[in-house]
Amino acid sequence: MLPAMSVDIKNHLTDLLRAALSSVAQQEADSPIILERPKEAAHGDFACNLALQLARRLQRNPRQLAQLLVSELPVSPWVEKTEIAGAGFINFSLKPAAKMLVLSTVLEAGSGFGRSKLGAGRSLQLEFVSANPTGPLHVGHGRGAAYGASLAAVLAFAGWDVTREFYVNDAGRQMDILAISTWLRYLEEHGERIPFPPNAYQGVYVREMAAQISTAHGARLVRPAAAVLAETPGLPEPERDDPAAKSLREQHLDALIENAKKLLGNDWAYVHDHALTEQLADCRDDLETFGVAFDIWFSEKSLFDTGLVARAVARLEAAEHLYEQDGAKWFRSTTFGDEKDRVVQRENGLYTYFASDIAYHLNKFERGFDTVINIWGADHHGYIPRVKGALQALGEDAARLQVALVQFAVLYRGGQKMPMSTRAGEFVTLRQLREEVGNDACRFFYVQRKSDQHLDFDLDLAKRQSNENPVFYIQYAHARICSVLNEWQGSEESLIEAAGEHAGLLVHPRELALAARIAEFPEMVEAAANELAPHFIAFYLKDLAADFHGYYNAERILVAEPDLCAARLALVAATRQVIRNGMALLGVSCPASM
């Protein structure tokens, strides 16, 4: 028997071409050789456009060059024929046995099939979600979570050493607003009615936290409301929507916070931390249920506590990238291609969010990751030049930072766009979405689009348990295979044996197509990793399932001839394995029966 498992057909063909190339044109021997899988079956199993690529540099007719290359190709036991087609493509057709080599590979590798060394163990940090812990995650966060988790899985499978990180914005004004919102609701519970500001957090979860505090501390945190009200400027009329009114409301809220801090003393920190802990726990629980896990929850506050923010700003200052204007410190980001310079330290001495973000990114780089990837909402795209600029100014190689932008997801129900105003607290939470359509459909729907493409999330479709729903289509293929293997009741080992010995019996066009699809999986993983595009996997799985369903309907698997039956079982068992491996990357389950 031939050493089937050790042969990777694509590499094999590349080697053949490389050899031919060096004898035809020594000076071009290092040119990249790309093998494609032609869409058209008549074009063989692999196609190479090498002759077309090199024709001009070598000043030769592409077809003649292709002819030359073909005549220099070493003989291979796996190649049936080599043809020159079209403008100068070299098309390879493989012997049926060569196309089935992959079955042994899949069955032996199992859940490891498709694993790649592309990343070569290089360290990579992936930061995603990083939502403010000021309320439940909504459907927009869900897309970032699903995309990030799938991408992390793909990159890890492709050989990177991946660290998944959530940046916790626990230091800013937003957290203070959450704390004041909680305290005001608490006061309401105890009969101290202070008008609840329209720009505070309106959600029911705030009342829930207030109730928790009441349960634990009774009325201990009640302070006379009049004292707070007396020192806070009045709110403008609710109808007013002009910039001045908006500004007044923000001032009012800030004043409330300041007064509350004074009134509550240490209890302010208690309310603040309670709210933070609650929301963070809720967020973590939400994500975990969604199959999204993080290795590190990185606190923004810790950057201030360790002095890193001040240090980063000082370093920028020492490198003369800062200047003072109107009492504030500005980073000259225009030097690095930004539209305008940015404030890092305000007139009141407080650092901006940008300053802590510089510190955070500096910290990421200092931790030594080879590559740092941020997943941001597309509305943050204008933020990229200033962060990269700051890293450059600090003497870092900004190219180590990549930013993947995720567009918004828009929910549709009954063909109608669903409103998602966070202000009114009517937004759909990730939790609601998950519970409505289920984790599997949720994860899959989020990643079946290119991430930088707007996503229309059709709730009705996601819930439908029918052929219209791609998740079920793939899971159904898996369940069917389980059912067949169940019926057969043989051992896994015998299938590996069958794949090695009888795979040559598989010559039906659908069998060849299915095997070719299976063989493509490792390439899809690498492509998805390179392009940061887990949606490749989603599309691939749909194609794989389609190939299987077509085969299943056309041919019976459990046939009387034992060798043919075993070979077919090996083929579908390999299909099942690849479905599992692919679905695992997307965080979608594979039930054995449906």
Place this chain on the structure above:
RNA sequence: GCGCCCGUAGCUCAACCGGAUAGAGCAUCGGCCUUCUAAGCCGAGGGUUGUGAGUUCGAGUCUCGCCGGGCGCGCCA
């Protein structure tokens, strides 16, 4: 106004450093279950890839203009 992203079948979207006749699903129409799960399969129709030029053996893909849509342009986070 400036910057970034997008425009592909009736709808939602693919298209692997530019490759051969631009592909799927849904929807529409016509077929397939006494046999391993019909949540399936087979077939048909449906396109000047917004538009005009350019680059080259070759452009949905790259460059420029125009048209249309989204987002961003705070001492907010």
